[in-house]
Amino acid sequence: MPLKNVLTILQRGCFRLSKFCQKTVLPQSRMNKLGPWLFLLETVCLCYIGTNQIIPTLWTRFGSSLVVMNQVFTWFLGAEILMNWLCVRFVTSSFQPSLAQIQLLKQDESPEQSTNYMMSPVEENTLRQRPIAEKSQSSSKKYFTWSTCKSCKHVRPARCHHCNICKTCVLARDHHCFFSGNCVGYKNLRHFFVFLFYSMYATVYAFIHATAYYCVELWPHSSALEILPFVTFIRNVFGQSNYHTGVLILVWWGLGMFLVIGAFQFIDLLLEIPEGVTAYEFNSGIELEDSRTLMEKIRAIFGKYWLLNFLVPVHFIFPPIVDPVNWPTIAGIKRGPDEFL
Numbered sequence: 001m002p003l004k005n006v007l008t009i010l011q012r013g014c015f016r017l018s019k020f021c022q023k024t025v026l027p028q029s030r031m032n033k034l035g036p037w038l039f040l041l042e043t044v045c046l047c048y049i050g051t052n053q054i055i056p057t058l059w060t061r062f063g064s065s066l067v068v069m070n071q072v073f074t075w076f077l078g079a080e081i082l083m084n085w086l087c088v089r090f091v092t093s094s095f096q097p098s099l100a101q102i103q104l105l106k107q108d109e110s111p112e113q114s115t116n117y118m119m120s121p122v123e124e125n126t127l128r129q130r131p132i133a134e135k136s137q138s139s140s141k142k143y144f145t146w147s148t149c150k151s152c153k154h155v156r157p158a159r160c161h162h163c164n165i166c167k168t169c170v171l172a173r174d175h176h177c178f179f180s181g182n183c184v185g186y187k188n189l190r191h192f193f194v195f196l197f198y199s200m201y202a203t204v205y206a207f208i209h210a211t212a213y214y215c216v217e218l219w220p221h222s223s224a225l226e227i228l229p230f231v232t233f234i235r236n237v238f239g240q241s242n243y244h245t246g247v248l249i250l251v252w253w254g255l256g257m258f259l260v261i262g263a264f265q266f267i268d269l270l271l272e273i274p275e276g277v278t279a280y281e282f283n284s285g286i287e288l289e290d291s292r293t294l295m296e297k298i299r300a301i302f303g304k305y306w307l308l309n310f311l312v313p314v315h316f317i318f319p320p321i322v323d324p325v326n327w328p329t330i331a332g333i334k335r336g337p338d339e340f341l
């Protein structure tokens with residue numbers, strides 16, 4: 001079986017498992033409040049313990065310049081992760097229809113009931129370009145048409161989905177990110193990708209350092225069972241182990257959790273981008289008839305100079321090169337959600 005198919009099956013299995021956990025173990029609203037704090041606590045603890053304790057202990061024997069290099073690298077990773085996390089949290093892709101869009105849809109549905117709003121020729125021209133008519137006649141009409149959101153009570157274009165947590169409709173909605181407490185859509189998907197890219201790198205880097213530190217410094221002086229967080233907690237409460245070991249074990253387990261969740265999200269994105277689909281579409285088995293090249297799909301997420309995003313957030317200077325309302329390069333869908341389910 002090709003690697004891509006294995007990854008796809010694994011990814012969809014994890015997606016369904018996370019949905020099941022959200023329903024049974026931790027409700028979405030609670031996870032949305034807890035997630036950002038968990039992320040901030042883990043990041044601050046890692047940067048602090050890493051640069052003050054672990055890096056000097058492990059690297060001093062190889063020279064002070066290597067200590068400084070590792071410390072600077074750690075703070076660079078921390079700054080990139082935090083910058084992009086802030087962008088994922090505060091850059092929103094929510095959709096509010098203009099009067100013209102509401103008017104045009106009413107005309108399409110019932111011309112005799114249309115109101116008297118007058119569109120400018122440019123406005124009408126742009127809106128008329130949205131290929132509702134052709135798309136609604138194809139087999140993909142259920143998915144690839146404008147519809148009315150039952151919660152927001154307004155019209156929304158194709159690929160715009162409602163989020164029950166953010167309580168808004170989001171353009172090209174990918175998924176809701178519980179670690180940032182916001183929806184990932186067409187505007188902030190680039191920040192989510194860069195955030196995951198650096199987070200993955202930082203997690204592996206920190207995991208190797210934390211494991212080496214545990215083996216060199218803590219293992220000879222502590223019990224093997226102390227690697228289990230609840231044992232460490234109980235020993236900490238009864239004063240049988242030091243507080244420092246307890247924090248390190250918790251951070252180590254936190255790293256493992258971020259590594260597993262982040263890896264699946266990152267694999268998901270790497271599979272989605274070449275297909276030009278969102279996480280919802282990918283996990284529902286929807287395939288698009290998309291005429292864009294790979295580079296056009298990348299620029300639709302990252303903007304003109306896509307590599308620049310890995311240094312500084314530039315969404316306001318170089319916005320995504322895509323029309324998230326009309327989707328002129330997409331002719332419809334090859335395979336729909338009904339066929340998958």
Ligand SMILES: [Zn+2]
Pocket residue numbers: 149150151152153161162163167168169
């Ligand atoms: Zn809505």
Ligand SMILES: [Zn+2]
Pocket residue numbers: 163164165166167175176177182183184
């Ligand atoms: Zn959301």
